[in-house]
Amino acid sequence: xxxxxxxxxxxxxxxxxxxxxxxxxxxxxxxxxxxxxxxxxxxxxxxxxxxxxxxxxxxxxxxxxxxxxxxxxxxxxxxxxxxxxxxxxxxxxxxxxxxxxxxxxxxxxxxxxxxxxxxxxxxxxxxxxxxxxxxxxxxxxxxxxxxxxxxxxxxxxxxxxxxxxxxxx
Numbered sequence: 001x002x003x004x005x006x007x008x009x010x011x012x013x014x015x016x017x018x019x020x021x022x023x024x025x026x027x028x029x030x031x032x033x034x035x036x037x038x039x040x041x042x043x044x045x046x047x048x049x050x051x052x053x054x055x056x057x058x059x060x061x062x063x064x065x066x067x068x069x070x071x072x073x074x075x076x077x078x079x080x081x082x083x084x085x086x087x088x089x090x091x092x093x094x095x096x097x098x099x100x101x102x103x104x105x106x107x108x109x110x111x112x113x114x115x116x117x118x119x120x121x122x123x124x125x126x127x128x129x130x131x132x133x134x135x136x137x138x139x140x141x142x143x144x145x146x147x148x149x150x151x152x153x154x155x156x157x158x159x160x161x162x163x164x165x166x167x168x169x
């Protein structure tokens with residue numbers, strides 16, 4: 001029961017449901033897998049349509065262009081089917097999810113992630129040290145405690161304390 005509830009609540013369709021939607025759409029367009037050629041290799045399309053392979057976003061975009069259907073519409077149709085909702089019910093749910101993202105400022109913040117139309121990449125690495133930890137270490141330092149004492153008092157790794165201790169924060 002719990003698994004079916006989780007699957008029903010998911011917005012991303014299963015590989016099987018998306019495979020069926022792609023196959024059904026291709027068939028409705030009167031295209032064979034070979035005729036869909038150019039979008040993807042026929043053998044790979046066969047594996048996708050039989051839920052034996054995952055589909056990438058780039059591949060979904062190429063296939064949907066050849067099928068003359070927006071890739072989001074294919075995903076929405078598959079999700080609607082999987083959730084056992086009408087398209088109107090699913091779209092109402094999806095609209096609520098979009099409003100959540102908008103309220104979080106996701107849409108308005110997107111331009112800050114791009115420069116000249118390209119995604120700004122960041123170096124992989126550790127998350128920044130929270131300001132509260134920095135302030136706590138600096139307070140211990142100001143009190144005359146050692147790095148080891150500070151590490152033990154705050155329950156922080158000695159390497160983190162050392163980094164803060166010797167940085168210009």
